[in-house]
Amino acid sequence: MKSAIKSYLLNYLYVQLVITLVSLPILISWGLSLSFLSLLGNLIFTPVLMLFIMLSTIFFFSQLTGIPNEWSALLLTKLTHTWNTLLHFSNESWQISFVHPGTWFLISIPCITWVVISSPLIKSLQKRIAVLSVFLLSICTSLWVYQQIKTKNSEVVSQVSDKFSIDVNADGQLTFIDDGYFNSKQSPEKVVEFELRPYMAKHFGSPTIKELILLRPGIRSFTGATTFCQYFKVKKVTFPYFEKPLNKPGWRAFFRLKRLMDAKNIILSRTGTWQKSNKKIIAVDESATKKTNLQKALHQKDTHKPTQKEASSKTRVPKAG
Numbered sequence: 001m002k003s004a005i006k007s008y009l010l011n012y013l014y015v016q017l018v019i020t021l022v023s024l025p026i027l028i029s030w031g032l033s034l035s036f037l038s039l040l041g042n043l044i045f046t047p048v049l050m051l052f053i054m055l056s057t058i059f060f061f062s063q064l065t066g067i068p069n070e071w072s073a074l075l076l077t078k079l080t081h082t083w084n085t086l087l088h089f090s091n092e093s094w095q096i097s098f099v100h101p102g103t104w105f106l107i108s109i110p111c112i113t114w115v116v117i118s119s120p121l122i123k124s125l126q127k128r129i130a131v132l133s134v135f136l137l138s139i140c141t142s143l144w145v146y147q148q149i150k151t152k153n154s155e156v157v158s159q160v161s162d163k164f165s166i167d168v169n170a171d172g173q174l175t176f177i178d179d180g181y182f183n184s185k186q187s188p189e190k191v192v193e194f195e196l197r198p199y200m201a202k203h204f205g206s207p208t209i210k211e212l213i214l215l216r217p218g219i220r221s222f223t224g225a226t227t228f229c230q231y232f233k234v235k236k237v238t239f240p241y242f243e244k245p246l247n248k249p250g251w252r253a254f255f256r257l258k259r260l261m262d263a264k265n266i267i268l269s270r271t272g273t274w275q276k277s278n279k280k281i282i283a284v285d286e287s288a289t290k291k292t293n294l295q296k297a298l299h300q301k302d303t304h305k306p307t308q309k310e311a312s313s314k315t316r317v318p319k320a321g
Contacts (some may be wrong), residue, residue, distance in 0.1 A: 016038075020039075211235065
């Protein structure tokens with residue numbers, strides 16, 4: 001029994017190492033993340049997945065043939081609910097992204113892997129696992145060192161769009177400046193997920209966003225910032241007072257962002273206005289900006305939702321563009 005379990009675990013580890021090394025170049029090229037817990041997760045959920053497929057098959061054919069299937073439906077529902085509950089324990093810190101090191105480096109990874117698994121000099125399974133483990137560790141270390149060197153030598157990175165820029169600080173942390181980029185997109189949450197995430201992964205790996213600056217706060221910029229804070233480590237979000245009154249969807253988007261920031265301990269900073277000068281962002285002294293009562297309330301406590309009387313007062317509050 002022990003030998004069977006040992007053999008299963010060794011073969012499982014060997015297959016996972018080969019799959020990880022072969023898929024790593026694809027993940028890096030597409031700007032996707034690699035999970036630290038992929039080996040453990042696959043070990044745990046492979047039997048669960050097999051059970052899920054078996055129950056789904058039984059339920060499908062019993063439904064076609066008219067056989068009573070309450071028990072299979074109940075088990076399938078319980079299994080799905082448990083699976084979804086466990087998935088909510090995931091954390092973005094479990095994932096790591098690597099900077100794109102170059103095409104030839106990525107091509108060499110599966111080639112060397114093939115040499116190791118087909119070499120007649122490495123016949124035993126334990127030796128192949130040891131060699132592949134050392135090879136994977138050396139690749140990850142090399143990519144991490146390359147990422148640190150590239151980030152420190154970077155300056156202002158050219159934009160994906162002319163409406164946002166990224167400043168690299170001396171400590172390697174980033175300042176993301178949105179000058180209407182989110183507002184120009186029909187679905188900013190999809191833009192963050194399918195455009196910004198791959199872009200950031202290819203150029204910065206797993207960066208820490210020191211500050212996210214929204215120069216034109218509005219409904220879409222709040223939605224994009226909410227998704228941005230979900231996928232990245234953000235320390236601070238800064239935006240000026242609104243230039244026009246927010247409507248109800250705007251307030252909902254604002255407080256949705258505020259609740260997420262409170263849950264992730266992200267600092268919210270408000271200021272007067274911002275100006276762009278020679279690709280740099282300059283904050284104008286907020287004392288020079290006239291504040292209404294509602295602006296003061298937001299400045300003192302952003303969780304304060306404006307009353308109907310405040311929102312309809314004669315003094316109009318700045319809103320997003």
